[in-house]
Amino acid sequence: MSEVATQAVDVVAREIGVSLGAARQSLEAYAEQPATPGALERCSELLHEVCGVLRVVEVYGAALLAEEMEHTARFLVACPPGSRPHGDGLESLMRSLVQLPAYVERVLAGGRDLTLVLLPLLNDLRAVRGSPL
Numbered sequence: 001m002s003e004v005a006t007q008a009v010d011v012v013a014r015e016i017g018v019s020l021g022a023a024r025q026s027l028e029a030y031a032e033q034p035a036t037p038g039a040l041e042r043c044s045e046l047l048h049e050v051c052g053v054l055r056v057v058e059v060y061g062a063a064l065l066a067e068e069m070e071h072t073a074r075f076l077v078a079c080p081p082g083s084r085p086h087g088d089g090l091e092s093l094m095r096s097l098v099q100l101p102a103y104v105e106r107v108l109a110g111g112r113d114l115t116l117v118l119l120p121l122l123n124d125l126r127a128v129r130g131s132p133l
Contacts, residue, residue, distance in 0.1 A: 009057075009108050012053065012057055012108065013104065013105055013108045013109075015053070016050055016053060016054070016101070016104055017101050017104075017105070019046050019049060019050050019053075020046075020050060020097060020100060020101045020104075021101075022042075022046055023042075023043045023046040023047055023050070023097060024043075024094075024097040024098075026039045026040065026042040026043035026046065027039070027040065027043045027073075027090070027093055027094060027097060028094075030043065030090075031090055031094075034081035034082075034086075035081070037077050040073055040076055040077050041073075041077055043073050043093075044070050044073035044074050044077070047066050047067075047069045047070040047073060048070050050066045051063050051066035051067045051070060054066055054104070057108070058113075059104060059107050059108065059113050060113060060115070061103075061107075061113045061114060061115035061117070061118050062100060062103055062104045062107065062113070062118070064115060064118070064122065065096060065100055065103075065118045065121060065122060065125075066100065068096075068121075068122050068125040068126065069093055069096050069097070069100070069125060071125070071129065071131075072089050072092065072093055072125045072128055072129060073093060075089065075128065075129045076089045076090065076093075076128075085128050085129075085130075088124075088127075088128050089125075089128040089129075092121070092124040092125050092128055093125070095121065095124070096121050096124075096125065099118075099121060103117070103118065
């Protein structure tokens with residue numbers, strides 16, 4: 001890979017990491033104060049942006065996970081705080097926000113994009129919404 005391409009990948013990886021970190025902070029803020037859904041909506045917006053960037057750089061497994069995370073965040077905005085799907089959804093989103101940056105970094109560093117590795121997280125997020133696994 002050329003030096004310019006390597007620098008571009010580094011910039012993309014860094015920006016994705018920053019966006020996922022901001023999404024995680026928004027989710028944590030929402031978990032502390034569920035009465036204000038704005039933080040969860042911000043998390044959803046950031047995940048939407050990350051999903052788009054991941055599609056552009058052709059990391060489709062991570063893009064699929066980011067898309068499922070976005071759908072789950074939007075589902076939780078409409079779900080009443082304190083309900084079982086709400087608690088399970090917050091837990092699944094947090095686990096996903098912890099694992100997705102490491103996965104993206106590994107793929108952008110030259111590893112293979114194996115969506116199968118993400119399947120447990122994808123299924124957890126889908127189960128929260130009642131979507132088919």
